[in-house]
Amino acid sequence: MTHPTLATFRPATTEPDWMRRILIGLVIALLTVLLFAPLIAVFAEAGKRGLAFALQSLTDPDAQSAIRLTLTVAAISVPLNAAFGIAAAWAITKFDWRGKAFMITLIDLPFSVSPVVAGLCFVLLFGANSAIGGWLVAAGHPVIFAVPGVVVATMFITFPFVARELIPVMTEQGRAEEEAALTLGASGWRIFFTVTVPNIRWALLYGVLLCNARAMGEFGAVAVVSGKIRGQTSTMPLMIEMLYNEYLSVAAFTMATLLALLALVTLTLKSALEWRFADQLAASSRH
Amino acid sequence: MHIEIDDIAKTFGATTALHPVSLTIPSGALVALLGPSGSGKTTLLRILGGLEFPTSGRVLFDGFDATGLSVQERRAGFVFQHYALFRHMTVFENIAYGLRARARKSRPTNAEIERRVHKLLELIQLPDIAKRYPAQLSGGQRQRVALARALAIEPRMLLLDEPFGALDARVRKELRQGLRDIHDQTGLTTVFVTHDQEEAMELADLVVVMSMGRIEQIGKPTDISARPATDFVRAFISV
Ligand SMILES: Nc1ncnc2c1ncn2[C@@H]1O[C@H](COP(=O)(O)OP(=O)(O)OP(=O)(O)O)[C@@H](O)[C@H]1O
Numbered sequence A: 001m002t003h004p005t006l007a008t009f010r011p012a013t014t015e016p017d018w019m020r021r022i023l024i025g026l027v028i029a030l031l032t033v034l035l036f037a038p039l040i041a042v043f044a045e046a047g048k049r050g051l052a053f054a055l056q057s058l059t060d061p062d063a064q065s066a067i068r069l070t071l072t073v074a075a076i077s078v079p080l081n082a083a084f085g086i087a088a089a090w091a092i093t094k095f096d097w098r099g100k101a102f103m104i105t106l107i108d109l110p111f112s113v114s115p116v117v118a119g120l121c122f123v124l125l126f127g128a129n130s131a132i133g134g135w136l137v138a139a140g141h142p143v144i145f146a147v148p149g150v151v152v153a154t155m156f157i158t159f160p161f162v163a164r165e166l167i168p169v170m171t172e173q174g175r176a177e178e179e180a181a182l183t184l185g186a187s188g189w190r191i192f193f194t195v196t197v198p199n200i201r202w203a204l205l206y207g208v209l210l211c212n213a214r215a216m217g218e219f220g221a222v223a224v225v226s227g228k229i230r231g232q233t234s235t236m237p238l239m240i241e242m243l244y245n246e247y248l249s250v251a252a253f254t255m256a257t258l259l260a261l262l263a264l265v266t267l268t269l270k271s272a273l274e275w276r277f278a279d280q281l282a283a284s285s286r287h
Numbered sequence B: 001m002h003i004e005i006d007d008i009a010k011t012f013g014a015t016t017a018l019h020p021v022s023l024t025i026p027s028g029a030l031v032a033l034l035g036p037s038g039s040g041k042t043t044l045l046r047i048l049g050g051l052e053f054p055t056s057g058r059v060l061f062d063g064f065d066a067t068g069l070s071v072q073e074r075r076a077g078f079v080f081q082h083y084a085l086f087r088h089m090t091v092f093e094n095i096a097y098g099l100r101a102r103a104r105k106s107r108p109t110n111a112e113i114e115r116r117v118h119k120l121l122e123l124i125q126l127p128d129i130a131k132r133y134p135a136q137l138s139g140g141q142r143q144r145v146a147l148a149r150a151l152a153i154e155p156r157m158l159l160l161d162e163p164f165g166a167l168d169a170r171v172r173k174e175l176r177q178g179l180r181d182i183h184d185q186t187g188l189t190t191v192f193v194t195h196d197q198e199e200a201m202e203l204a205d206l207v208v209v210m211s212m213g214r215i216e217q218i219g220k221p222t223d224i225s226a227r228p229a230t231d232f233v234r235a236f237i238s239v
């Protein structure tokens, strides 16, 4: 009779040491090649003729206009999409109605349609040759080849982010807490702000950050609807491409660095919030 | 409060959750809705609380038609099956929620809210947990906090959906007595849902046996054990 010694037991979920090392190594290698290296290359390219020269390129009026436009478009489309996203997720998860499944598919549409195609659709819909577009141009509010078109295209592309983050969370939480608040005499708005929003705030934050990153970075749809007019409808991504095509590589890469930094700011913000509220996050996901 | 359920029926699309049922609940009674899964107990309780509206029929509170009253207007203290505590609020804030939600002129001062919450914590015998979050409580503690939160609004009646459903046998017994004590102290008309016949028989003044959306029998626990009205009741209480 042999007794198995303790050493022969290994927790079932622990991989052998070499396997773990290879996996971690692989992930780090991939991250380096695919994420860090390009980022560093962009920064290096921007700075190859000195910081002063790089910053000089940002003072160009067209560059300034592009930065302003990108920030403006994000500032308009992100809050609106956050509101729409909450409304859509609310309608889908808190009520039963016919057409719900169709609505979910519709929300995903911007993910599945190529941005260029989406841009073309807006040109057909609002362009000067269409009925609506002709009327808008006559009224002095052109949409295509103008800032409103950039906003509309960006909103379309970024529509799913908030709703997509919220739907699973709100489905998982169900309506019980809202119903409890109702029985305690709270009004609809009070319930929304004291029960619903606190319960979804993390998902909402992620959705808004993703939405913002994409809103600032969108290229395809905006390229089509904006007409890429320098100093008027050119956003940062469009400007980067134009500068690059004109062999103004320092200017192109400086603008690219700035765009990447804006994205990094949002990521840092997210990590900081996660770190600051780690205990709350843990408490709200348990239960 | 005296409750009268008058020919209440409820359908969800093609499913009939309740055939017309009628029931009179005397003021101050402790009533059990007893029946197997899917018999319509929760549906009837939610109709009383105003969370669901009946397809037909009326609900009368103290003789007044309450069928059209909103949830908020009914002022029913409701304890949900899985408690539905607000997970991002402390126990204190959970219990205070209904008081803070009142219109400004009837809202108690902060000091008064604090006093009442602590009194309720005493009542549920958990005086020291005000600062904890629901995730940091045991199942039995959550259940009692849910009860305190429902009582905080000074409800006109107390409705509980399987209040002890998710708890182990020993805690169930303890809390059963706790509910009886609180009922006797407050004198509130209380309706609770259960599928445990022992619980219904031991705790309730009046037991309503339900099956497949119908009321099979209404009576005192002793009457139901002694004289089951139908074969279903006989079979159900003998298990
Ligand atoms: N929101 C709803 N939509 C559709 N059908 C429903 C809904 N709520 C309840 N039902 C149906 O109504 C019937 C009665 O349900 P109810 O929840 O009242 O039963 P119950 O007696 O509480 O059962 P349990 O002991 O399992 O909780 C069931 O057939 C159920 O499927």
Ligand SMILES: [Mg+2]
Pocket: B041, B042, B043, B161, B193
């Ligand atoms: Mg039920």
